[in-house]
Amino acid sequence: MIGLSHYLIVSAIIFSIGLVGVLRRRNLLMLFFATEVMLNAVNIAFAAISHYYNDLTGQMFAFFIVAIAASEVAVGLGLLIILFKKYGSLDLDDLANMKG
Amino acid sequence: MENLVYIALFAPFVGSLFAAFFGMSPRAIFVGVIASALLFVSFVASAILAYHVYTTGGVVHVTMMDWINAGDLNIPFGFVVDQISVTMMTVVTLVSTIVHIYSIGYMSHDKSFNRFFSYLSAFVFSMMVLVMSDNFAGLFIGWEGVGVCSWLLVGFWYHKPDQKREDNPSISPSWAANEAFIMNRIADLGMLIGIFIIYWNTGSLQYDEVFAQLPYLSETVLTTAALALFIGAMGKSAQFPLHTWLTDAMEGPTPVSALIHAATMVTAGVFLVIRANPLFSMTPEVSFFIAALGTFVAFFAASMALVNRDLKRIIAFSTLSQLGYMFAAVGLGAYWIALFHLAAHAFFKALLFLGAGNVMHAMDDELDLFKMGGLRKAMKWTYAYMGIASLALAGIPLFAGFFSKDAIIETAFNEGTYVLWAILVITAGMTAFYSFRQVFLTFHGDHRYKELGIHPHDMYGYVLIAMSPLAVLAVIAGFGMGYFEAFITKLLPAYEMSHHTHELILYLTAIVLVFAVGGILLAYKKYANGLKRDEKCENSFIYRLLANQYYIPQLYEEIITKPYAMLSEIFWKDVDLKIVDATVDGIAKFFYNSGDSVRGMQTGNLSNYLNWMAVGSVVLLVIATISAMLS
Numbered sequence: 001m002i003g004l005s006h007y008l009i010v011s012a013i014i015f016s017i018g019l020v021g022v023l024r025r026r027n028l029l030m031l032f033f034a035t036e037v038m039l040n041a042v043n044i045a046f047a048a049i050s051h052y053y054n055d056l057t058g059q060m061f062a063f064f065i066v067a068i069a070a071s072e073v074a075v076g077l078g079l080l081i082i083l084f085k086k087y088g089s090l091d092l093d094d095l096a097n098m099k100g
Numbered sequence: 101m102e103n104l105v106y107i108a109l110f111a112p113f114v115g116s117l118f119a120a121f122f123g124m125s126p127r128a129i130f131v132g133v134i135a136s137a138l139l140f141v142s143f144v145a146s147a148i149l150a151y152h153v154y155t156t157g158g159v160v161h162v163t164m165m166d167w168i169n170a171g172d173l174n175i176p177f178g179f180v181v182d183q184i185s186v187t188m189m190t191v192v193t194l195v196s197t198i199v200h201i202y203s204i205g206y207m208s209h210d211k212s213f214n215r216f217f218s219y220l221s222a223f224v225f226s227m228m229v230l231v232m233s234d235n236f237a238g239l240f241i242g243w244e245g246v247g248v249c250s251w252l253l254v255g256f257w258y259h260k261p262d263q264k265r266e267d268n269p270s271i272s273p274s275w276a277a278n279e280a281f282i283m284n285r286i287a288d289l290g291m292l293i294g295i296f297i298i299y300w301n302t303g304s305l306q307y308d309e310v311f312a313q314l315p316y317l318s319e320t321v322l323t324t325a326a327l328a329l330f331i332g333a334m335g336k337s338a339q340f341p342l343h344t345w346l347t348d349a350m351e352g353p354t355p356v357s358a359l360i361h362a363a364t365m366v367t368a369g370v371f372l373v374i375r376a377n378p379l380f381s382m383t384p385e386v387s388f389f390i391a392a393l394g395t396f397v398a399f400f401a402a403s404m405a406l407v408n409r410d411l412k413r414i415i416a417f418s419t420l421s422q423l424g425y426m427f428a429a430v431g432l433g434a435y436w437i438a439l440f441h442l443a444a445h446a447f448f449k450a451l452l453f454l455g456a457g458n459v460m461h462a463m464d465d466e467l468d469l470f471k472m473g474g475l476r477k478a479m480k481w482t483y484a485y486m487g488i489a490s491l492a493l494a495g496i497p498l499f500a501g502f503f504s505k506d507a508i509i510e511t512a513f514n515e516g517t518y519v520l521w522a523i524l525v526i527t528a529g530m531t532a533f534y535s536f537r538q539v540f541l542t543f544h545g546d547h548r549y550k551e552l553g554i555h556p557h558d559m560y561g562y563v564l565i566a567m568s569p570l571a572v573l574a575v576i577a578g579f580g581m582g583y584f585e586a587f588i589t590k591l592l593p594a595y596e597m598s599h600h601t602h603e604l605i606l607y608l609t610a611i612v613l614v615f616a617v618g619g620i621l622l623a624y625k626k627y628a629n630g631l632k633r634d635e636k637c638e639n640s641f642i643y644r645l646l647a648n649q650y651y652i653p654q655l656y657e658e659i660i661t662k663p664y665a666m667l668s669e670i671f672w673k674d675v676d677l678k679i680v681d682a683t684v685d686g687i688a689k690f691f692y693n694s695g696d697s698v699r700g701m702q703t704g705n706l707s708n709y710l711n712w713m714a715v716g717s718v719v720l721l722v723i724a725t726i727s728a729m730l731s
Binding site: 028 | 702703705706707711
């Protein structure tokens, strides 16, 4: 039987994958994907816990996150395109111009 | 009447502000004229008030506004016009008016003419606050105000460079101004402590409330308060050992010397003791100390005046000496006699100083008596004025000084303090000698100034006319003594000579007169027919001791100024630089260095920042977990 802990473990694994992506990848687009992965890891946890407690609030929250993540991607990708047009690259090592 | 009080008080203030508006602009005669006119307005208002108080015997008491209202402390800006303050107001405004008019002539070539009038009127305003205030706090404000104005005016020619003490005992105007200010600060500490003691024990600073409570206070409190207040008076009135500033203050322009350092400000100490007479009459030990110190200063200052060669310094020493007389009188309980001498002294001493100013004007600012002589022909009016003032100072009958000074000497006899009496009599002889030594050296004898190529001429006519009221008062003021006694003893305790003294009064007067006339004759014999310098006498120990002011300025420099400067240097280099500054700099350096060392974090690379963010989150998470587990 698949219980709550399985869901949470999956969620944690996906979250860690996302985190490692955020920390290790150099491409901004990849960073974006990584954050999306992390968000959806949280969504899994929300949905699982919501079901476990028979409380719909968590699932509603997950929907909100999906909606907000979608709009965030829309804005974020727009910015990325402008950035790419301006610098011709999305590599973070090339974009470092605020060195103190 | 209330309006007159405000007019008398604020007319000088308006004059000062008006002159201040033109402070930076070039010399304008109308500034001086308007300041003088406002002073005259103030004098007229004071005179009307004096007449009012004289005829009705009523006291005008006004409260302008609340000043400090905190808890139990309630100090209003209140002014009282009673017999004491109205006497001071009239004297101060009269002398100030004359000095203002005089200054129009005397300062006419000075480029800071307007600034001078601003300061001078501000001084009069402060002095009016001092004498009119109905509480100790207001008195203290005025007290400090006159101190500041004195500082500004002594150092008026601040651009003059420092000289060696051998060449000029005052070193420089700015040095003398600072000396005067610092000496007064020392004394003002005593004054402040006195005011604190009074407030602490009576819960009020209003004169009438304080004096009403005095009988309920313990003797220790009264003695400490009286002594502390007197220390303040000692500073302002330049009593030993705080006397050195007064002669050095002669570096200021001569009208300033006449107004501030002879007629008005320096008498503030005497005024304070007179004002607080209920306190001082309850503390006989302090009063006797005041009398003894006053007598000592009278003699001490007169002795230094005997050999001095500087025209203004001699008059300054004589001011010191006369202040000593006043303190002797207040110490012996003859408050009204002291106030009378204060007024009479203000007239003839201001006249003497203004005369000295005329001489300086004629002699191109030369002050050495040994370089003058025979000025009588060239300066008839000044000669007459200074002659009258010196006669009054020497205490020759019919002149003002005779009545007031003689009364003080009789008081000393009447109190049975024969030692004080003897010293005061001898001092009277010395006073006559040095005043006339100065007159004869300046106006009689050979024309020594010719070697310097100076062509002396008398002062402008209007200045000489302006001086005449002082000359008239120096002659006739003594005749008002009876009226003054009847007027002032409504407020001040009357002082009755004993029957015994009354019987002997003719002899006593005769003894004083013998000394005074003897002094004049000696001066005439020695100096009237030209200057014969006596090398042996001038090199004798006593002469050099007196000429160097008993070496007291040098002594102060050696035992106070220099060790203090050394101590300051130690504190500066070892304590301030090595401890205080090092601590502050150390804190700054720590943050600077720590900032410098973590600067490497800011690579500009978003990925690195995200890594740091993750590290931070982990750290916070760990801390939160640990604290949750601990609690």
